[in-house]
Amino acid sequence: xxxxxxxxxxxxxxxxxxxxxxxxxxxxxxxxxxxxxxxxxxxxxxxxxxxxxxxxxxxxxxxxxxxxxxxxxxxxxxxxxxxxxxxxxxxxxxxxxxxxxxxxxxxxxxxxxxxxxxxxxxxxxxxxxxxxxxxxxxxxxxxxxxxxxxxxxxxxxxxxxxxxxxxxxxxxxxxxxxxxxxxxxxxxxxxxxxxxxxxxxxxxxxxxxxxxxxxxxxxxxxxxxxxxxxxxxxxxxxxxxxxx
Numbered sequence: 001x002x003x004x005x006x007x008x009x010x011x012x013x014x015x016x017x018x019x020x021x022x023x024x025x026x027x028x029x030x031x032x033x034x035x036x037x038x039x040x041x042x043x044x045x046x047x048x049x050x051x052x053x054x055x056x057x058x059x060x061x062x063x064x065x066x067x068x069x070x071x072x073x074x075x076x077x078x079x080x081x082x083x084x085x086x087x088x089x090x091x092x093x094x095x096x097x098x099x100x101x102x103x104x105x106x107x108x109x110x111x112x113x114x115x116x117x118x119x120x121x122x123x124x125x126x127x128x129x130x131x132x133x134x135x136x137x138x139x140x141x142x143x144x145x146x147x148x149x150x151x152x153x154x155x156x157x158x159x160x161x162x163x164x165x166x167x168x169x170x171x172x173x174x175x176x177x178x179x180x181x182x183x184x185x186x187x188x189x190x191x192x193x194x195x196x197x198x199x200x201x202x203x204x205x206x207x208x209x210x211x212x213x214x215x216x217x218x219x220x221x222x223x224x225x226x227x228x229x230x231x232x233x234x235x236x237x238x239x240x241x242x243x244x
Contacts, residue, residue: 004034007042014135015128017045017243025052025235032065039242046123046241053234067238071117072215076229080202080209092189094196097141097149097161104158105141105151105179109133112179115217117237137161137177146176150196152189159184162193166204173201175211178220190220194227 004023011019020042022035027049039047049067051058063069097105110130113119118129140146146163153159163176175197180189201209211229213220 004031005038005042005044005047007044008048014132015124018043020044020047022047022049025050025055025058027051027058027061027065027067029061029065032061035240036065045243046239049238049240051236051238053236059236062238065240067240069236070120070239071237073117073235073237074213074215074221075232075235076211076213076221076224077232078198078209078224078227078229080198080207092152092154092159092192094150094152094192097151099142101149101151101158101161102138102141105137105149105161106134108158108161108179108181109137109177111182113177115214115220117214117239121239123239123241123243133177137163137179140176148200150193150200152184152193152196154184160189160193162197164197164200166201166206171205171207173197173204173206173209175209178223190223191226194223198227 005020006023008019008021020039027035035047038044047067049062050073051062053059053072110133113129113133116129116133118124118132119126136145137149140149140163147166148164150162150164151158152161158181160178160180162178165174165176167173175194178190178193180193198209209229210232211224213224215234
């Protein structure tokens with residue numbers, strides 16, 4: 001029973017209720033019973049479960065056992081070519097973040113991620129969801145949560161950012177967050193930030209780059225496709241609650 005779920009200490013502390021995650025992408029009736037037993041033994045309030053979108057039997061099992069769909073998880077990847085690709089030069093100033101950027105970037109993040117699964121689940125308040133992403137960008141800038149944070153600015157004012165992560169062993173880079181200030185949206189700032197990140201990943205000798213977004217976030221999907229990403233796989237986030 002001990003290996004069916006993981007206790008999520010960070011989520012528990014942040015949201016103020018005991019949370020866990022089902023291990024793996026498989027569920028059947030027996031495993032659901034083991035999950036419930038683990039949740040009861042650990043006084044769990046809620047569980048996350050990530051299913052493969054093409055596994056109809058697992059999806060039926062999850063829904064029959066009171067797991068509720070909260071998000072469609074889209075993973076895109078980009079393969080960095082052996083020969084450098086000339087990408088459009090940005091007319092914006094692009095630079096690594098500094099500690100002085102933290103508050104402006106937090107302000108940008110406050111309403112930038114309303115498509116995420118946390119906003120879709122009424123067990124989390126909008127204020128908690130916003131605080132989650134504010135914490136994410138602050139840690140990315142100040143606590144080495146990201147390997148690099150690129151900032152776009154105009155007239156000395158940050159108007160967007162992209163966080164970058166490196167897996168040196170796998171030669172795989174990943175984009176964590178892309179945030180654009182409200183007044184700068186619709187001006188191709190996101191495209192220029194993603195292109196800058198891809199150039200940086202190439203400089204770091206990565207072979208691939210991945211990024212995750214939501215099925216409801218059509219704008220983000222179009223952005224990544226325009227920058228050369230292709231869909232790797234589609235998964236479904238489910239939440240199960242043991243509290244009202």
